[in-house]
Amino acid sequence: MTTPNRFTPETLAKAAASRATAKSAVELVKQAGLNVDSTTEAKILARVENMPHFCRRTYLTAMRGRSRNSAVKAFCSMCMGWERVEIPLCTDPACPLFPYRPYVEHASGPEEPEEPDETEGHGD
Numbered sequence: 001m002t003t004p005n006r007f008t009p010e011t012l013a014k015a016a017a018s019r020a021t022a023k024s025a026v027e028l029v030k031q032a033g034l035n036v037d038s039t040t041e042a043k044i045l046a047r048v049e050n051m052p053h054f055c056r057r058t059y060l061t062a063m064r065g066r067s068r069n070s071a072v073k074a075f076c077s078m079c080m081g082w083e084r085v086e087i088p089l090c091t092d093p094a095c096p097l098f099p100y101r102p103y104v105e106h107a108s109g110p111e112e113p114e115e116p117d118e119t120e121g122h123g124d
């Protein structure tokens with residue numbers, strides 16, 4: 001199976017322009033309004049610095065705790081080495097995120113209410 005070639009002259013120019021105007025990782029993390037302690041913020045910053053620019057906002061949206069969709073998108077992107085085109089090609093249907101992975105048409109209907117966590121109350 002082949003993946004489409006995303007690196008046309010137009011996409012490379014667009015990516016270069018985007019990088020030239022992109023905010024630094026430090027700026028993005030400071031502006032994200034994360035409600036975390038300084039140790040956690042440092043860990044988040046380290047992760048942001050090591051991911052492609054186009055993934056940073058989705059990741060930080062997830063880290064604000066306001067979007068499960070962003071969390072799934074960020075996690076699948078990390079899992080696939082930041083290659084979005086690989087996510088629809090995921091070969092692990094047993095992964096609990098598989099039915100929710102982004103960039104795929106899902107045949108499911110409206111989302112059902114969350115199941116109670118079966119591990120709760122078993123820690124004593």
Ligand code: SF4
Nearest residue numbers: 076079090095097098
């Ligand atoms: S669904 Fe696939 S891409 Fe997403 S986290 Fe699971 S294994 Fe990784």
